[in-house]
Amino acid sequence: MAVNTVKAKANWKSGTLVECAARNFKVTVDEPVSDGGTDSSMNPVELLLCALGGCMSIVASLFAPKFDVDLKDFSVELEGDIDPDGFTGKNPNVRKGFSEIRYKMHIVSDSPKENIDKLYKFIETHCPVKDTLAGVPVVGTYEVKV
16 A cells, blocks of 8 residues: 655744644644743644544544444543653753653443453554654754745
Protein backbone atom coordinates (compact mmCIF):
# COMPACT_ATOMS: atom_id res chain seq x y z
CA MET A 1 0.00 0.00 0.00
CA ALA A 2 1.23 3.51 -0.79
CA VAL A 3 2.28 5.92 1.95
CA ASN A 4 -0.10 8.86 2.45
CA THR A 5 1.38 12.27 3.17
CA VAL A 6 -0.80 14.26 5.56
CA LYS A 7 -0.41 18.04 5.37
CA ALA A 8 -1.29 20.87 7.72
CA LYS A 9 -0.37 24.52 8.10
CA ALA A 10 -0.14 26.78 11.14
CA ASN A 11 -0.43 30.55 10.73
CA TRP A 12 0.44 32.88 13.59
CA LYS A 13 -2.26 35.53 13.98
CA SER A 14 -1.21 37.63 17.00
CA GLY A 15 0.15 37.16 20.49
CA THR A 16 -0.13 33.42 21.11
CA LEU A 17 -3.11 32.92 18.79
CA VAL A 18 -2.43 30.57 15.87
CA GLU A 19 -4.81 29.33 13.18
CA CYS A 20 -4.14 25.79 12.00
CA ALA A 21 -5.58 24.22 8.86
CA ALA A 22 -5.70 20.75 7.35
CA ARG A 23 -7.76 19.86 4.30
CA ASN A 24 -10.81 22.15 4.51
CA PHE A 25 -10.83 22.42 8.31
CA LYS A 26 -9.46 25.02 10.69
CA VAL A 27 -8.82 25.13 14.42
CA THR A 28 -7.19 27.80 16.54
CA VAL A 29 -4.73 27.32 19.37
CA ASP A 30 -3.91 29.84 22.08
CA GLU A 31 -2.49 29.92 25.58
CA PRO A 32 -4.24 30.66 28.88
CA VAL A 33 -4.01 34.24 30.14
CA SER A 34 -1.61 33.01 32.84
CA ASP A 35 0.81 31.99 30.06
CA GLY A 36 0.53 35.21 28.05
CA GLY A 37 -2.40 34.27 25.82
CA THR A 38 -6.03 35.30 25.52
CA ASP A 39 -7.48 31.88 26.45
CA SER A 40 -9.57 31.80 23.27
CA SER A 41 -8.72 28.17 22.41
CA MET A 42 -6.99 25.07 23.69
CA ASN A 43 -3.23 25.28 23.85
CA PRO A 44 -1.14 22.96 21.66
CA VAL A 45 -0.47 20.34 24.34
CA GLU A 46 -4.18 20.18 25.24
CA LEU A 47 -4.93 19.72 21.54
CA LEU A 48 -2.35 16.94 21.44
CA LEU A 49 -4.17 15.11 24.25
CA CYS A 50 -7.44 15.59 22.35
CA ALA A 51 -5.82 14.19 19.20
CA LEU A 52 -4.79 11.08 21.13
CA GLY A 53 -8.23 10.62 22.67
CA GLY A 54 -9.95 11.30 19.36
CA CYS A 55 -7.77 8.78 17.56
CA MET A 56 -8.42 6.10 20.17
CA SER A 57 -12.16 6.77 19.91
CA ILE A 58 -12.08 6.43 16.11
CA VAL A 59 -10.11 3.18 16.30
CA ALA A 60 -12.61 1.86 18.85
CA SER A 61 -15.63 2.73 16.70
CA LEU A 62 -14.12 1.39 13.49
CA PHE A 63 -12.88 -1.91 14.91
CA ALA A 64 -15.48 -2.78 17.57
CA PRO A 65 -17.42 -4.90 15.03
CA LYS A 66 -14.24 -6.86 14.16
CA PHE A 67 -14.04 -7.98 17.80
CA ASP A 68 -17.80 -8.52 18.18
CA VAL A 69 -18.11 -5.62 20.59
CA ASP A 70 -21.41 -3.77 20.67
CA LEU A 71 -20.05 -0.33 21.51
CA LYS A 72 -22.80 1.67 23.20
CA ASP A 73 -20.55 4.52 24.35
CA PHE A 74 -16.83 5.26 24.45
CA SER A 75 -14.77 8.08 25.92
CA VAL A 76 -11.20 8.69 26.98
CA GLU A 77 -10.00 10.81 29.90
CA LEU A 78 -6.45 12.06 29.37
CA GLU A 79 -3.92 14.02 31.37
CA GLY A 80 -0.26 14.82 30.96
CA ASP A 81 2.50 16.23 33.14
CA ILE A 82 4.53 19.12 31.79
CA ASP A 83 7.05 21.32 33.56
CA PRO A 84 7.06 24.84 32.06
CA ASP A 85 10.65 25.34 33.24
CA GLY A 86 11.78 23.14 30.34
CA PHE A 87 9.84 25.06 27.69
CA THR A 88 10.84 28.47 29.02
CA GLY A 89 14.51 27.53 29.32
CA LYS A 90 14.64 28.08 33.09
CA ASN A 91 15.91 24.53 33.59
CA PRO A 92 17.81 22.94 30.70
CA ASN A 93 17.61 19.53 32.39
CA VAL A 94 13.80 19.43 32.29
CA ARG A 95 11.99 17.91 29.33
CA LYS A 96 10.28 20.53 27.16
CA GLY A 97 7.16 18.47 26.52
CA PHE A 98 5.10 15.99 28.46
CA SER A 99 7.06 13.78 30.85
CA GLU A 100 4.11 11.37 31.00
CA ILE A 101 0.66 11.04 29.44
CA ARG A 102 -2.00 8.95 31.15
CA TYR A 103 -5.42 7.95 29.89
CA LYS A 104 -8.39 5.89 30.89
CA MET A 105 -10.79 4.50 28.32
CA HIS A 106 -14.43 4.24 29.33
CA ILE A 107 -16.13 1.50 27.33
CA VAL A 108 -19.87 0.96 27.63
CA SER A 109 -20.82 -2.43 26.21
CA ASP A 110 -22.63 -5.57 27.25
CA SER A 111 -20.36 -7.69 25.04
CA PRO A 112 -18.23 -10.48 26.57
CA LYS A 113 -15.24 -9.19 28.54
CA GLU A 114 -12.78 -11.21 26.44
CA ASN A 115 -14.01 -9.41 23.30
CA ILE A 116 -13.66 -6.03 24.98
CA ASP A 117 -10.15 -6.98 26.15
CA LYS A 118 -9.19 -7.81 22.55
CA LEU A 119 -10.58 -4.50 21.32
CA TYR A 120 -8.71 -2.62 24.06
CA LYS A 121 -5.42 -4.33 23.14
CA PHE A 122 -6.05 -3.53 19.47
CA ILE A 123 -6.61 0.16 20.26
CA GLU A 124 -3.43 0.17 22.35
CA THR A 125 -1.35 -1.24 19.50
CA HIS A 126 -3.01 0.34 16.45
CA CYS A 127 -3.80 3.96 17.35
CA PRO A 128 -1.66 6.04 14.94
CA VAL A 129 -1.39 9.02 17.31
CA LYS A 130 -0.25 6.82 20.22
CA ASP A 131 2.30 5.17 17.93
CA THR A 132 3.57 8.58 16.83
CA LEU A 133 3.91 9.78 20.42
CA ALA A 134 5.98 6.69 21.21
CA GLY A 135 8.72 8.13 19.04
CA VAL A 136 9.05 9.35 15.48
CA PRO A 137 11.75 11.52 13.98
CA VAL A 138 10.68 15.15 13.69
CA VAL A 139 12.82 17.15 11.27
CA GLY A 140 12.53 20.69 9.99
CA THR A 141 14.05 23.53 8.05
CA TYR A 142 13.33 27.25 7.78
CA GLU A 143 13.41 30.08 5.28
CA VAL A 144 13.57 33.83 5.79
CA LYS A 145 11.51 36.24 3.70
CA VAL A 146 12.09 39.95 3.76
